[in-house]
Amino acid sequence: MRLTVVGAGYVGLVSACCLAEMGNQVCLLEHNPARLQALQQGRVPIYEPGLEALLQQVLNRQLQVTGNVSLALNEPELILVAVGTPSQADGNVDLSQLWQLAEAVQEHLRHPTVLVLKSTVAVGTGDALQAWFEQRAIPVQVVNNPEFLKEGAALEDFRRPQRILIGAEDAAAAAIVERLYVPFTRNQARVLHMRRREAEFSKYAANAFLASRISFMNELAELAEHVQVDIEAVRQGIGSDQRIGRHFIYAGCGYGGSCFPKDLRALSHLGRSQGLPLPLLSAIEQRNERQKQRLIDKLEALLGSHWYGKRVALWGLAFKPDTDDIREAPALVLLRALLARGATVQAHDPAAMPAVAERFPEAVASGQLQLCNEPYAALENAHALCLLTEWKLFREPDWLRVMQLLAEPRVLDGRNQYDPGQLATMGFVYLGIGRGGLASERRNRAAA
Numbered sequence: 447m448r449l450t451v452v453g454a455g456y457v458g459l460v461s462a463c464c465l466a467e468m469g470n471q472v473c474l475l476e477h478n479p480a481r482l483q484a485l486q487q488g489r490v491p492i493y494e495p496g497l498e499a500l501l502q503q504v505l506n507r508q509l510q511v512t513g514n515v516s517l518a519l520n521e522p523e524l525i526l527v528a529v530g531t532p533s534q535a536d537g538n539v540d541l542s543q544l545w546q547l548a549e550a551v552q553e554h555l556r557h558p559t560v561l562v563l564k565s566t567v568a569v570g571t572g573d574a575l576q577a578w579f580e581q582r583a584i585p586v587q588v589v590n591n592p593e594f595l596k597e598g599a600a601l602e603d604f605r606r607p608q609r610i611l612i613g614a615e616d617a618a619a620a621a622i623v624e625r626l627y628v629p630f631t632r633n634q635a636r637v638l639h640m641r642r643r644e645a646e647f648s649k650y651a652a653n654a655f656l657a658s659r660i661s662f663m664n665e666l667a668e669l670a671e672h673v674q675v676d677i678e679a680v681r682q683g684i685g686s687d688q689r690i691g692r693h694f695i696y697a698g699c700g701y702g703g704s705c706f707p708k709d710l711r712a713l714s715h716l717g718r719s720q721g722l723p724l725p726l727l728s729a730i731e732q733r734n735e736r737q738k739q740r741l742i743d744k745l746e747a748l749l750g751s752h753w754y755g756k757r758v759a760l761w762g763l764a765f766k767p768d769t770d771d772i773r774e775a776p777a778l779v780l781l782r783a784l785l786a787r788g789a790t791v792q793a794h795d796p797a798a799m800p801a802v803a804e805r806f807p808e809a810v811a812s813g814q815l816q817l818c819n820e821p822y823a824a825l826e827n828a829h830a831l832c833l834l835t836e837w838k839l840f841r842e843p844d845w846l847r848v849m850q851l852l853a854e855p856r857v858l859d860g861r862n863q864y865d866p867g868q869l870a871t872m873g874f875v876y877l878g879i880g881r882g883g884l885a886s887e888r889r890n891r892a893a894a
């Protein structure tokens with residue numbers, strides 16, 4: 447098929463490359479000059495495993511990358527929209543990028559087409575956009591086709607989707623979108639047809655549900671600390687129940703990223719706009735905010751409340767492993783608190799350091815924030831080590847080396863990656879999330 451993808455972010459770039467890989471003729475439209483230039487030279491401006499190799503494989507063959515709107519929107523059979531839909535101050539979705547695109551479509555489109563919304567948009571957006579095109583007699587059918595890929599595993603998720611949702615009011619348009627996915631659904635993926643607003647709602651419901659699992663476990667983790675229970679034992683205890691499953695039940699620093707926080711806010715906003723109190727959604731968000739703050743409380747428990755002149759090592763800055771995305775990353779909450787209270791921060795993250803340097807230029811320039819090129823360099827003379835993103839690289843550290851490098855053997859394990867008993871035996875002061883004291887004592891006794 448001949449298609450245009452608008453927006454070369456995490457979703458648009460992955461979609462464009464994977465669709466081009468399947469032999470489609472893809473035009474990728476991006477208006478950010480730096481992103482555009484990098485892509486045209488075969489460089490991926492974001493970190494996503496495998497993506498740069500795929501880009502170089504398809505670039506200037508099945509994939510053209512352009513900033514030329516009229517070229518991109520002239521006569522594609524399909525337009526896939528992957529522009530950003532960030533939060534507004536009141537929690538509602540900011541759809542300005544989408545409406546700007548609609549204006550451009552009005553100006554440049556010369557043939558009937560199907561406009562596929564992959565961006566996460568407020569419930570009712572597709573209907574409003576359809577009405578807008580119809581009022582102007584522009585031959586566009588709007589379909590909602592929410593994207594479920596995960597950063598860090600985006601290629602795999604796109605190539606082997608678990609399900610494809612097609613939200614459409616027009617059967618012919620839905621059939622065209624289904625045809626696009628035939629190469630990806632041969633194995634097992636289910637294609638589910640529904641109305642446009644049901645697909646829009648499903649995307650929010652999926653993210654809110656996953657976020658609720660995280661907040662649920664984080665809430666129980668705090669309780670576990672008061673009653674000498676290790677939440678890790680509980681996680682295993684409940685995760686083996688197939689009705690519950692093993693995913694998204696890890697206690698940790700709270701969820702972040704470009705989707706869960708903003709999508710939860712959007713769903714809550716939708717409730718408010720309908721005059722409906724949705725206390726469960728509010729609780730998920732409140733718990734998540736509290737969880738990020740708890741990192742600060744825990745570090746105070748390790749270091750005392752005066753951080754001026756202290757040196758703290760951070761392992762991990764991205765909101766999750768295998769991405770450079772720091773949007774709403776829990777690590778940033780602790781980082782900001784450390785900088786505000788006069789601590790020196792030595793940090794390492796395999797992918798997110800350029801984004802952090804861009805976000806905190808003054809701290810980097812003054813030397814208060816030192817971005818270290820390998821994990822152990824971040825430990826030198828630090829008064830504590832905080833693990834904030836569970837990159838594989840941090841999973842099995844050389845603890846003797848860690849002990850030698852740190853000024854004080856203190857570990858805040860924000861992702862419950864380490865064995866409290868082992869660390870206690872080695873002489874570390876360890877704090878995890880929800881790891882009630884009895885558990886580590888029990889392990890110590892078992893080891894003795």
Ligand SMILES: NC(=O)c1ccc[n+]([C@@H]2O[C@H](COP(=O)([O-])OP(=O)(O)OC[C@H]3O[C@@H](n4cnc5c(N)ncnc54)[C@H](O)[C@@H]3O)[C@@H](O)[C@H]2O)c1
Nearest residue numbers: 453454455456457475476477478529530531543565566593
């Ligand atoms: N990031 C994820 O993991 C993920 C997963 C599922 C769904 N989503 C949703 O997908 C959408 C995109 O997310 P993202 O993380 O890829 O966003 P992003 O902000 O990384 O990328 C959006 C890109 O679109 C470009 N853009 C915006 N308007 C444009 C226009 N008119 N012409 C050309 N380029 C334009 C921007 O310059 C930017 O490069 C959002 O709605 C998001 O909620 C994201």
